[in-house]
Amino acid sequence: xxxxxxxxxxxxxxxxDVRAQExxxxxxxxxxxxxxxxxxxxxxxxxxxxxxxxxxxxPAFMDNVERIDMLSDTRSHWVVxxxxxxxxxxxxxxxxxREGELIAWASTEGADVPNSGRIxxxxxxxxxxxxxxxxxxxxxxxxxxxVVAKLFQREPAIQARRDxxxxxxxxxxxEIATAAWTQKQxxxxxx
Amino acid sequence: MRALxxxxxxxxxxxxxxxxxxxxxxxxxxxxxSTAICGSDxxxxxxxxxxxxxxxxxxxxxxxxxxxxxxxxxxxxxxRVVVPFTIACGSCYHCGKHQYSACDNGNPADxxxxxxxxxxxxxxxxxxxxxxxxxxxxxQAEYVRVPFSDVGPIVVPDGLTDxxxxxxxDILPTGWQAAENADIEPGDTVAVWGCGPVGxxxxxxxxxxxxxxxxxxxxxxxxxxxxRRFGAExxxxxxxxxxxxxxxxxxxxxxxxxxxxVGLEAHGFFVDNVVDQxxxxxxxxxxxxxxxxxxxxxxxxxxxxxxxxVYGGFVDKFPLGAFMxxxxxLKTGQTSVQHYMPALLNAIVEGQIDTxxxxxxxxxxxxxxxxxxxxxxxxxEVTKIVLKPDFAPSSTxxxx
Numbered sequence: 001x002x003x004x005x006x007x008x009x010x011x012x013x014x015x016x017d018v019r020a021q022e023x024x025x026x027x028x029x030x031x032x033x034x035x036x037x038x039x040x041x042x043x044x045x046x047x048x049x050x051x052x053x054x055x056x057x058x059p060a061f062m063d064n065v066e067r068i069d070m071l072s073d074t075r076s077h078w079v080v081x082x083x084x085x086x087x088x089x090x091x092x093x094x095x096x097x098r099e100g101e102l103i104a105w106a107s108t109e110g111a112d113v114p115n116s117g118r119i120x121x122x123x124x125x126x127x128x129x130x131x132x133x134x135x136x137x138x139x140x141x142x143x144x145x146x147v148v149a150k151l152f153q154r155e156p157a158i159q160a161r162r163d164x165x166x167x168x169x170x171x172x173x174x175e176i177a178t179a180a181w182t183q184k185q186x187x188x189x190x191x
Numbered sequence: 192m193r194a195l196x197x198x199x200x201x202x203x204x205x206x207x208x209x210x211x212x213x214x215x216x217x218x219x220x221x222x223x224x225s226t227a228i229c230g231s232d233x234x235x236x237x238x239x240x241x242x243x244x245x246x247x248x249x250x251x252x253x254x255x256x257x258x259x260x261x262x263x264x265x266x267x268x269x270x271r272v273v274v275p276f277t278i279a280c281g282s283c284y285h286c287g288k289h290q291y292s293a294c295d296n297g298n299p300a301d302x303x304x305x306x307x308x309x310x311x312x313x314x315x316x317x318x319x320x321x322x323x324x325x326x327x328x329x330x331q332a333e334y335v336r337v338p339f340s341d342v343g344p345i346v347v348p349d350g351l352t353d354x355x356x357x358x359x360x361d362i363l364p365t366g367w368q369a370a371e372n373a374d375i376e377p378g379d380t381v382a383v384w385g386c387g388p389v390g391x392x393x394x395x396x397x398x399x400x401x402x403x404x405x406x407x408x409x410x411x412x413x414x415x416x417x418x419r420r421f422g423a424e425x426x427x428x429x430x431x432x433x434x435x436x437x438x439x440x441x442x443x444x445x446x447x448x449x450x451x452x453v454g455l456e457a458h459g460f461f462v463d464n465v466v467d468q469x470x471x472x473x474x475x476x477x478x479x480x481x482x483x484x485x486x487x488x489x490x491x492x493x494x495x496x497x498x499x500x501v502y503g504g505f506v507d508k509f510p511l512g513a514f515m516x517x518x519x520x521l522k523t524g525q526t527s528v529q530h531y532m533p534a535l536l537n538a539i540v541e542g543q544i545d546t547x548x549x550x551x552x553x554x555x556x557x558x559x560x561x562x563x564x565x566x567x568x569x570x571x572e573v574t575k576i577v578l579k580p581d582f583a584p585s586s587t588x589x590x591x
């Protein structure tokens with residue numbers, strides 16, 4: 001057992017054992033590669049939690065997620081954009097949920113892209129709320145690898161930080177910033 | 192609509208492109224009535240700025256009439272507005288502190304990656320200035336889409352002409368912030384490097400803030416003459432030794448505050464390897480960086496250094512020793528335009544600040560490519576070109 005030697009988040013550790021232990025803190029860990037990303041959002045914690053708790057809201061700022069269907073209170077079906085106009089799909093279950101604080105999830109058996117993670121919300125005083133995403137996933141090879149490349153725009157950490165920036169924009173400003181100047185350009189950007 | 196588009200080095204054209212549309216609730220569409228060519232636009236023109244794409248619409252100093260509004264805009268059709276060059280949301284932590292140029296949300300999420308890699312945190316979006324600052328279409332056009340129109344644009348009172356208020360969009364607030372960052376105390380002597388628009392407005396602002404003397408430094412005689420009109424003393428660095436002159440003119444003490452309004456300007460956006468490449472071919476690294484080095488060298492002990500000039504990459508031979516030993520303070524940053532606009536508009540209304548002296552030429556938007564070449568080739572005579580979309584082509588009017 002490796003013990004972290006400092007106070008830095010495990011997601012920033014250079015030690016693969018420390019990172020592996022962090023994955024194991026997820027309720028039903030799926031995936032070996034770990035990433036973490038934090039953003040501070042100038043809105044109340046309860047409001048951010050409520051928005052995220054309705055998973056069908058997520059495609060509004062997760063550019064690669066086409067839609068999320070709720071199969072039950074805890075089980076959802078994800079439809080995600082893939083190359084060449086195709087989509088890839090999987091089911092996920094909520095593995096933990098603490099009102100106003102935390103939502104954890106894991107993909108179910110047979111997922112093309114096994115993944116699990118949690119999103120945490122903490123008060124940040126007059127700066128609003130600190131939102132931390134911790135995500136574990138398996139980067140598969142072959143055709144699925146290409147799907148993952150599209151899903152995460154090649155670099156999962158980059159995709160996570162872009163999605164969190166869009167979440168912040170939507171919550172703070174009510175809209176998602178775009179440099180397009182026609183509807184046509186905007187649709188092409190999202191395609 | 193017609194718009195000035197970038198196609199490559201020394202290749203800008205007026206093209207017909209799609210009209211802008213309302214895309215987000217807080218958007219407004221502005222019909223441009225006046226738009227200026229900025230000195231920093233010349234760096235786009237010279238092909239020095241990375242992340243430019245063919246067809247990009249330039250222009251970040253503009254104003255006009257509101258013709259369309261989204262449901263979240265507070266503007267009304269028919270209002271005349273000046274638009275800040277920085278795109279800021281007004282809702283994030285930084286906007287709350289009036290640090291508008293540090294807005295978290297003005298730059299589209301994907302575009303923030305470059306800024307995050309280069310600087311540690313991404314900055315706000317800017318109009319018409321490459322994809323590093325968001326890739327927003329600029330205002331050298333008939334129309335422009337303005338995001339967050341409830342926060343940025345300022346409504347112009349009746350009775351003021353475009354020429355009187357246009358520079359609220361960038362260079363007047365930038366010159367004012369430069370003087371404010373110099374923390375001027377009554378009786379101070381302030382030295383300003385560079386008598387371009389920002390330097391000249393810094394001269395004006397420094398006097399308004401109580402500076403006893405302002406010493407302006409440049410090598411263009413016409414620009415030095417403009418500084419002299421505002422009461423500045425001048426040093427032409429091609430005729431006199433700047434450091435020696437400053438020391439003699441300040442009783443051997445050095446200026447209390449120094450303002451670098453030269454810098455690398457937009458060259459600063461370069462990643463370091465591009466800077467090195469340009470430096471190697473154009474000697475910029477050994478020439479234009481000189482202003483901040485010289486300013487620090489001349490500044491009195493315990494003095495203040497203000498740097499409106501844009502630096503963005505890495506600089507060689509920064510005199511950190513002089514900086515530390517003399518106990519200097521440095522303040523800098525992109526301009527928080529929205530923070531300064533109301534007070535500066537009021538100063539214009541009250542007649543305390545005049546900006547019209549700067550305009551050397553007015554011409555049609557259709558003649559913009561000619562304007563870029565003219566500005567590029569003659570920076571002594573051409574101090575500011577204002578493009579007017581409703582001017583007839585080939586009707587360039589030179590001031591005076």
